[in-house]
Amino acid sequence: xxxxxxxxxxxxxxxxxxxxxxxxxxxxxxxxxxxxxxxxxxxxxxxxxxxxxxxxxxxxxxxxxxxxxxxxxxxxxxxxxxxxxxxxxxxxxxxxxxxxxxxxxxxxxxxxxxxxxxxxxxxxxxxxxxxxxxxxxxxxxxxxxxxxxxxxxxxx
Amino acid sequence: xxxxxxxxxxxxxxxxxxxxxxxxxxxxxxxxxxxxxxxxxxxxxxxxxxxxxxxxxxxxxxxxxxxxxxxxxxxxxxxxxxxxxxxxxxxxxxxxxxxxxxxxxxxxxxx
Numbered sequence: 001x002x003x004x005x006x007x008x009x010x011x012x013x014x015x016x017x018x019x020x021x022x023x024x025x026x027x028x029x030x031x032x033x034x035x036x037x038x039x040x041x042x043x044x045x046x047x048x049x050x051x052x053x054x055x056x057x058x059x060x061x062x063x064x065x066x067x068x069x070x071x072x073x074x075x076x077x078x079x080x081x082x083x084x085x086x087x088x089x090x091x092x093x094x095x096x097x098x099x100x101x102x103x104x105x106x107x108x109x110x111x112x113x114x115x116x117x118x119x120x121x122x123x124x125x126x127x128x129x130x131x132x133x134x135x136x137x138x139x140x141x142x143x144x145x146x147x148x149x150x151x152x153x154x155x156x
Numbered sequence: 157x158x159x160x161x162x163x164x165x166x167x168x169x170x171x172x173x174x175x176x177x178x179x180x181x182x183x184x185x186x187x188x189x190x191x192x193x194x195x196x197x198x199x200x201x202x203x204x205x206x207x208x209x210x211x212x213x214x215x216x217x218x219x220x221x222x223x224x225x226x227x228x229x230x231x232x233x234x235x236x237x238x239x240x241x242x243x244x245x246x247x248x249x250x251x252x253x254x255x256x257x258x259x260x261x262x263x264x265x266x267x
Contacts, residue, residue, distance in 0.1 A: 036225075072228045072229075105227060107219060109219055110218055110219065113219060113238070114238035118235050119232070119234035122227055
């Protein structure tokens, strides 16, 4: 009798183990899918080519600490740079780490800009970090990030 | 949909040759992410967002932007530009459904 009970229990455990991954998949499928979802790590690798970015005080990122409306969050990125033909800011990337598609905008600048600054307004779905990645003409990458508390999400 | 409202602003209003001015470009665009549902029909609203913007000054490219859906409705793009003689400043933008528009402005430095 004891042996029979043991096999019954074993069978029950096996069925649960078989069902549970299916359940978790079903949960994931419920999440709304955007047209081009991208995680933060994949985006970082795509931008820097796997090199990674260094945190720097040269990059100033201005975002409100508390955003009441996640649909309109003003972002300003300014970089200290002489903007000459030999030393200039190539690109500014703005990323929202927890949005379905982390990449918000890539801005490709030229020395004709005179000043390395870019401002726009982005949507944030949840409380998260906003990150700016700056590509310099000498091939290095700088970064700065700040946490933004969102009261009402802007993606629904 | 041929007439989409847009605006180019240059600050300050009057500028000299060689001055660095602030340029902003605004466009009235819904910026649909493709994740939102219509509240009455419960159907997903298809994605429609600006995906590229180009700033040109006397047909020389100043700034190009690649844009994704996480920008706000009616997006604003602000940057700086060096004034370099009289000419034309133009912005070309396209969206994910294939709409392409252009807006331009005369540049006339004083003094």
